[in-house]
Amino acid sequence: MSIYLDHAATTPIDPRVKEAMDPYLVDAFGNPSSIHTYGRDVRAAIDVARETIARSIHAADPSEIVFTSGGTEADNMALRGVMVEARSSGKKHLITSQIEHHAILDTCEYLEKLGFEVTYVPVDSFGRVYLQDIQNAIRPDTALISIMFGNNEIGTLQPIREIGEFAREREILFHVDAVQSLGLEEINVGDLPIDLMSISAHKIYGPKGIGALYVHKKVKMMPQMFGGYQERKRRAGTENVPGIIGFAKAVELRMQERERYREHLKQLRDELFRDLKVKQIDFVQNGHAEQSLLHIVNLSFPGIDSETLLMNLDIAGIAVSSGSACTSGTIHKSHVIEALQVGEERADSAIRFSFGQSNTIKEISYVVNILRDTIQRLSRT
Numbered sequence: 318m319s320i321y322l323d324h325a326a327t328t329p330i331d332p333r334v335k336e337a338m339d340p341y342l343v344d345a346f347g348n349p350s351s352i353h354t355y356g357r358d359v360r361a362a363i364d365v366a367r368e369t370i371a372r373s374i375h376a377a378d379p380s381e382i383v384f385t386s387g388g389t390e391a392d393n394m395a396l397r398g399v400m401v402e403a404r405s406s407g408k409k410h411l412i413t414s415q416i417e418h419h420a421i422l423d424t425c426e427y428l429e430k431l432g433f434e435v436t437y438v439p440v441d442s443f444g445r446v447y448l449q450d451i452q453n454a455i456r457p458d459t460a461l462i463s464i465m466f467g468n469n470e471i472g473t474l475q476p477i478r479e480i481g482e483f484a485r486e487r488e489i490l491f492h493v494d495a496v497q498s499l500g501l502e503e504i505n506v507g508d509l510p511i512d513l514m515s516i517s518a519h520k521i522y523g524p525k526g527i528g529a530l531y532v533h534k535k536v537k538m539m540p541q542m543f544g545g546y547q548e549r550k551r552r553a554g555t556e557n558v559p560g561i562i563g564f565a566k567a568v569e570l571r572m573q574e575r576e577r578y579r580e581h582l583k584q585l586r587d588e589l590f591r592d593l594k595v596k597q598i599d600f601v602q603n604g605h606a607e608q609s610l611l612h613i614v615n616l617s618f619p620g621i622d623s624e625t626l627l628m629n630l631d632i633a634g635i636a637v638s639s640g641s642a643c644t645s646g647t648i649h650k651s652h653v654i655e656a657l658q659v660g661e662e663r664a665d666s667a668i669r670f671s672f673g674q675s676n677t678i679k680e681i682s683y684v685v686n687i688l689r690d691t692i693q694r695l696s697r698t
């Protein structure tokens with residue numbers, strides 16, 4: 318049996334998405350910047366895709382969508398683009414949270430090296446950011462607040478409306494990383510006070526290497542890539558045409574099927590918690606029980622090392638993720654679980670389960686059985 322429970326890392330391409338992309342891999346290969354028919358046909362398809370994505374988040378105008386190579390580039394573009402632009406008006410301060418994705422945190426670190434200043438607001442033990450902390454961090458030279466919609470490791474949702482309203486009052490730009498939330502949560506930039514928002518296709522059954530930054534018309538942003546007139550000079554480079562077409566198809570499907578998908582995820586989530594209790598497995602949840610993305614459940618199993626558990630589950634054909642990232646043989650602890658300040662042991666034993674459309678209740682039951690057996694075995698050693 319092979320069970321994939323790592324959909325927050327990436328999802329497979331939906332066959333309907335692949336079908337939409339296929340013609341743009343071979344037949345419709347023109348460069349959208351070319352003025353002949355080959356180019357114009359592809360340009361028209363990109364325009365439609367841009368409209369679909371803009372409509373799905375209720376953007377006022379399709380030109381507010383800037384295609385990027387994914388969520389990481391969108392995050393980089395937002396922070397660097399806004400901060401470099403803000404410098405000309407004497408602003409150099411940015412506020413973010415301690416539990417953002419590394420695409421944000423590492424960009425902040427880079428910006429600090431360039432002389433910008435960053436405040437990293439803390440979170441509570443459930444991973445929630447408090448408006449009060451943001452209010453306290455504000456300075457006259459604050460240009461931008463960047464807070465994620467929902468966390469990729471523990472799922473916790475943030476008070477986006479509250480933070481955005483405060484930012485608008487103070488005329489501070491507000492960026493939201495919605496990479497994990499797109500297609501799951503109601504994201505309406507026409508209603509929510511969001512100025513910039515990062516999204517990515519491969520978390521919603523679209524292709525890898527394509528994403529977008531929503532940029533409200535009023536936002537001035539310095540481009541980070543030069544060399545052409547694409548994306549209204551905000552992101553030079555020949556467009557990833559099959560990627561863009563696939564992204565739009567994935568977005569369209571998620572919009573049509575969102576309620577059904579949410580229901581499916583809720584059932585899987587409830588079943589996991591129910592079965593863990595029935596089988597008397599000792600666990601503690603990292604993150605918020607209710608204010609959470611539906612596809613992410615992060616649990617710590619007291620006394621069990623997450624890396625060992627992950628490897629044992631992998632041997633049993635179950636793919637999950639631990640909070641820690643392994644780079645060049647060094648294991649880094651999850652900065653997210655650490656920020657919850659719930660003790661080192663919980664960080665060392667945290668496992669992220671993330672569900673998707675192909676998972677079944679039967680699979681959950683199998684996973685919990687394997688978990689019980691593995692934990693019992695590891696506890697004895």
Ligand SMILES: Cc1ncc(COP(=O)(O)O)c(C=O)c1O
Pocket residue numbers: 325326386387388389390392418420465467468469494496497517518519526527528
């Ligand atoms: C919250 C969040 N932001 C940004 C990214 C980066 O997106 P991409 O993989 O498209 O570069 C991810 C991917 O895991 C994410 O979960």
